[in-house]
Amino acid sequence: MSAPIILMRHGETFWNREGRLQGALDSALTPLGRVQAARQGAILRRLGVIAPAFVSPRGRARRTAALSGLSAQIDADLAEISMGAWEGHLRPTEATDGVLWKFAAPGGESQSELVARLDHLLGRLPRPCVLVTHGVVSIGLRAMLTDRPPCQWDELSDPQGVVHWVENGRDRVVR
Numbered sequence: 001m002s003a004p005i006i007l008m009r010h011g012e013t014f015w016n017r018e019g020r021l022q023g024a025l026d027s028a029l030t031p032l033g034r035v036q037a038a039r040q041g042a043i044l045r046r047l048g049v050i051a052p053a054f055v056s057p058r059g060r061a062r063r064t065a066a067l068s069g070l071s072a073q074i075d076a077d078l079a080e081i082s083m084g085a086w087e088g089h090l091r092p093t094e095a096t097d098g099v100l101w102k103f104a105a106p107g108g109e110s111q112s113e114l115v116a117r118l119d120h121l122l123g124r125l126p127r128p129c130v131l132v133t134h135g136v137v138s139i140g141l142r143a144m145l146t147d148r149p150p151c152q153w154d155e156l157s158d159p160q161g162v163v164h165w166v167e168n169g170r171d172r173v174v175r
């Protein structure tokens with residue numbers, strides 16, 4: 001029996017709503033994003049979660065952590081992938097569903113680079129813990145914790161406003 005890793009994606013941003021790629025750039029939370037963050041905090045309280053929390057250095061994730069009532073330590077390994085030349089641009093019309101297409105960004109982070117970063121993170125995290133991060137990173141972490149190979153990452157979704165409870169190789173969404 002292992003202790004859980006509890007994952008939260010940041011609340012909706014204005015760029016999420018527009019379909020604009022953020023990567024290392026930032027956009028403010030929308031009113032809905034602020035509600036989602038507060039809802040995530042309520043979920044954590046309802047579950048009785050008492051664990052150290054870690055957050056991406058990006059403002060949208062830090063704001064989500066604060067609005068959910070977490071006092072979280074910044075961890076650079078939780079930052080969203082770099083999407084290089086695509087950052088700040090609208091999602092390409094030829095992009096497919098899922099996240100794998102994002103690793104094709106010119107000058108962006110590769111999937112193998114992200115896996116190495118997340119391996120490093122997972123090797124040093126205390127358990128249990130709460131992680132506030134981003135869509136692609138959340139998918140990567142959940143895939144790795146449930147033994148899904150990188151080619152299957154597109155099978156996972158990255159909803160906002162929910163909590164992922166990952167324990168013993170299983171990912172449970174809590175609403």
